[in-house]
Amino acid sequence: MDSSTKPEVAYEVPPYLRVFKDGHVERLIGTDIVPPSLDIQTGVSSKDIIIIPESGLSARFYLPKLTHTHQKLPLIIYFHGGAFCISSASDPHYHRSLNSLAFHANAIAVSVNYRRVPEHPLPIAYEDSWEVLQWVASQYSKLGDGAEAWLNSHADFERVFLAGDSAGANIAHHLAMRAADKELAGGVRLLGAILVHPYFWGEEAIGVEVLDPARKAMVDKWWLYVCSSLKGNDDPLINPVAVGAPSLAGLGCKRVLVCVAEKDILRDRGRVYYEALVKSGWPGGAEIVETEGEDHVFHLFNPTCEKAVVIMKRLASFINQDKALLLLG
Structure with a gap:
């Protein structure tokens, strides 16, 4: 040839x-990828850890600058976006964003490097993410003898959050659902979940999708590529409010923050999810924030703009809400 x-x-x-x-x-x-480092602007340190050597499953850990040796911090398990098929925890956009999140929230963050489609078909991304969550939970020890030093010394396992954007927000939702049925290692419980511009979808056009059929057709194609399902875009993995999907009342955390953007084709799916969660009988507290005039994951590509900073501070406020209430009380 x-x-x-x-x-x-x-x-x-x-x-x-x-x-x-x-x-x-x-x-x-x-x-593109960047190595872990000490971020000069925020003072946040990062490192990569292999979680499952057999598969190469890894995560990037972030630790903000400490004020004292025995300081305990909220713990965020983060799942990056990319339609399940691109990007990574080493992506410069995510590395920069996680440095910012760890700094503003004064929290430890674990950014999961799950395996991607097409080399690793779904549900591998979900299973990898669950494996990392369980591994992190397994580090919890009241005796202080967990294997991972940053988690062992500084993670507050009473304040564990799942977070992600786009496909990563989708993963965060499904892991929060699973955590209600399957106990996490060490008896760890999730305090909250943060879904930023979540990648949820459906067969029938709603809201802004009706006005933009070309863009809807493109998004339709994404899911049909990454997941072979007879239910198509109404598979419960991509449409958590579809007929036959598990009730959102079973979400395994106490608080949820949903972020949407006005110009995002996924905007109305995030709104529908929030409304369905509130009406489901779930006993937790849900909040929704909409950013006007912005599109999907704008904060990753323009992290220093005023609205991106506002979003980051809003995430930090949500993460530290219980601590603030405790101080006020």
């Missing part, structure tokens, strides 16, 4: 990737 012949494209998922007939995958965005 002529070595100059270009391989044939079997499938494209714009703007994310293309898959060739010979099996190799070309990711078009979300491929």
Whole structure:
């Protein structure tokens, strides 16, 4: 065969990737990586840890600058976005965002590097994320002898949050649902979940989707690529309010914050999720925040703009709400 012949494209998922007939995958965005470091602007330190050596499953840990040796901090388990098929915990956008979140919230963050479609079909991303959550929970020890030093010395396992944006917010929701049925290691319980511009969808167009059929068709294609399901875009994995989906009343945490953006094609799905959660009989407290004039995950790409800073401070406030109430009381 002529070595100059270009391989044939079997499938494209714009703007994310293309898959060739010979099996190799070309990711078009979300491929840049940066190493862990000490962030000069925030004083946050980071490091990478292999969680499951057999699969290479890893996470990037973030620790803010401490004020005293025995300081205990909230713990955030974070899941990055990228439609389940691009980006990573090492992506410069996420590394910068997690430094900012750890700084503003004064919290330890664990950014999960779950495996991606198409090399690792769903539900592997969910299973990897659950494995990391369980591993983190297993570090809890009242005797202070957990294996991971940052968690052992500084994590407050009474204040554990799941968080993510886009596909990562989808993962955070499903893990919070699972945590209600399957006990976490060490008896750890989730305090809250943060869903930023969550990647939820559905077959029938709603809200802004009706006005933008071209963009809806593109998003339709994403899920049909990453998940082979007879239920299509009404699979409960992507549509948590679809007929037959588990009741949101079973969400396994006490508080939820949903963030949406006015120009995001996913906006109305986030609104519907919030409304369904409030009406479900779930005993927790839910909040929703909408950013006007912005699109999907704008805060990742323009992190220093005023609205991105507002969002980061809002996440920090949500995470530290219980501590603030305790101080006031």
